[in-house]
Structure formats: structure tokens, C-alpha cells
Amino acid sequence: MRWLYYFLKCLLGGFIAMQMYFVIQIGLWVVFDPSSTAFQRAERWRLCSLSWSCPVKSTWVPYDKISANLKRAVLVSEDDIFFQHMGVRVEDMKKAWAKNSQLNQQGSGKSKTALRGGSTITQQLAKNLFLSSEQNYFRKAQELIITGLLEVMLPKQRLYEIYLNSVEWGEGIFGIDAASQHYYGIKPASLNREQAAALASALPAPKCFDKSQYCRKANIHFPTRQEFILENMDRVALAPIQKPKAR
Numbered sequence: 001m002r003w004l005y006y007f008l009k010c011l012l013g014g015f016i017a018m019q020m021y022f023v024i025q026i027g028l029w030v031v032f033d034p035s036s037t038a039f040q041r042a043e044r045w046r047l048c049s050l051s052w053s054c055p056v057k058s059t060w061v062p063y064d065k066i067s068a069n070l071k072r073a074v075l076v077s078e079d080d081i082f083f084q085h086m087g088v089r090v091e092d093m094k095k096a097w098a099k100n101s102q103l104n105q106q107g108s109g110k111s112k113t114a115l116r117g118g119s120t121i122t123q124q125l126a127k128n129l130f131l132s133s134e135q136n137y138f139r140k141a142q143e144l145i146i147t148g149l150l151e152v153m154l155p156k157q158r159l160y161e162i163y164l165n166s167v168e169w170g171e172g173i174f175g176i177d178a179a180s181q182h183y184y185g186i187k188p189a190s191l192n193r194e195q196a197a198a199l200a201s202a203l204p205a206p207k208c209f210d211k212s213q214y215c216r217k218a219n220i221h222f223p224t225r226q227e228f229i230l231e232n233m234d235r236v237a238l239a240p241i242q243k244p245k246a247r
Contacts, residue, residue, distance in 0.1 A: 022146055025129075040128075043056065058165075059177040072238065120147075170210030183199065197233065201223075201229055
């Protein structure tokens with residue numbers, strides 16, 4: 001019985017140490033920009049292995065040097081109330097959970113730990129920064145913990161800046177600077193509404209948007225999504241809504 005107690009103690013200690021690592025990393029990002037994310041490193045390894053020359057592109061650009069058109073378009077595409085919630089959208093998670101349970105019951109030879117949908121920008125950021133692409137409930141629980149840490153420790157604008165500089169926009173293309181240069185040959189500050197909506201429409205399936213060879217598993221019509229984004233860009237807020245002070 002003592003060995004079981006010792007094992008559980010080590011397990012708990014390892015879990016706490018891992019959370020402290022996340023806290024320290026996030027704390028550093030108050031001042032310093034992340035050099036890379038877990039997802040970027042995984043993609044670099046997939047594309048380049050041990051090669052010194054690698055086609056992975058990523059250049060940091062400050063928040064105020066990114067077009068407001070792009071900021072609004074991405075909110076419409078990924079999380080239209082990002083500046084109003086505290087990291088999770090409970091109703092969306094409930095829908096995703098119900099859909100997931102339905103898929104698991106149907107079976108069809110697919111993994112019974114598959115998850116889909118319901119993620120906010122902060123949750124996506126938590127996954128990209130620290131976690132693997134493996135989909136299971138333990139990873140989802142860790143994602144929620146990191147999401148809470150990000151929301152508590154970093155301002156919303158800083159979270160959005162990190163997201164726009166780290167999210168994938170094509171094969172080996174990470175961040176809005178690399179994306180705007182790759183697709184349009186311009187800086188992020190110069191993106192117009194149509195260009196911004198097109199880039200935002202790519203986010204659910206960025207590799208497919210970039211190269212047709214990745215479109216076999218993607219069920220998305222980019223022009224329709226772009227049109228929807230264009231129609232809704234003006235209704236999203238780019239800053240937290242300030243509540244009136246009680247008198």
C-alpha cells in the first residue's frame with residue numbers, strides 16, 4: 001500500500017511542477033514575446049526534421065502594426081466575443097460535448113476520444129503554445145487549466161497579439177506577418193477588408209487554404225466563409241466593453 005501512496009505522491013508532485021512551469025512561462029510573456037509554440041516546433045520537425053534550412057516562416061509584429069480589418073475578421077471567424085468572455089464559452093462547449101458523445105456512441109471504428117469544436121481563441125492559444133495535437137479528455141482538461149492561467153495573467157489585448165503572431169496560416173506559415181507576406185506581399189498593417197476576410201476564412205483549415213493537397217479531409221468553402229466574415233466585421237468589438245461604474 002505504501003508504494004501506491006508514494007506513486008500517487010510522485011504523480012501529484014509532477015502535476016504541480018508542470019503547472020508551475022506553465023505559470024512561469026506565461027509570466028515571462030508579460031514582457032517577452034514567445035519565440036515559438038509547441039505546435040510550431042512539431043510542424044518544424046515534421047517538415048524539416050534535423051535540417052538546418054527549413055521553410056517554416058514566423059516573424060513577430062506588434063499589435064498596433066496589425067490592420068484593424070484583420071483583427072475584426074479573425075474575431076468573426078474564430079471567437080466574436082473574445083473580449084467579453086473569461087476564456088471559455090460554456091454553451092459552445094456543451095454543444096461540442098454533446099456532438100462528441102454522439103460520435104463516440106456511433107463508433108464507426110473511429111477513436112472514442114475524439115473531440116471537436118467549442119474552443120475560444122484563448123483555448124486555441126493554450127493548445128498551440130503548450131500542448132500536442134492529440135485529442136483526449138486529459139489534454140482537454142489541461143487546456144482548460146492553461147486557459148485560466150492565460151486569462152488571469154495576461155491582458156486580453158496581449159493574448160490576442162500572441163495569437164495573431166503564432167496561429168497557423170498555411171504549411172510552415174505562422175503568424176500574420178508571414179501570412180500577409182506569403183499571400184499578398186504586404187505588411188499586416190496594409191491588409192484591406194477583403195484580404196483580411198480571406199485570411200480569417202483560412203483559420204479552420206489553413207493548410208488546405210495554402211495547398212490543395214491538404215483538402216481531402218477539409219469540409220470548408222472558403223469564399224462562402226469569407227463573405228460571411230465581410231458581412232459581420234463591423235459588429236465585433238476590439239476591446240473589452242467597459243461596464244458603467246455604480247454611483
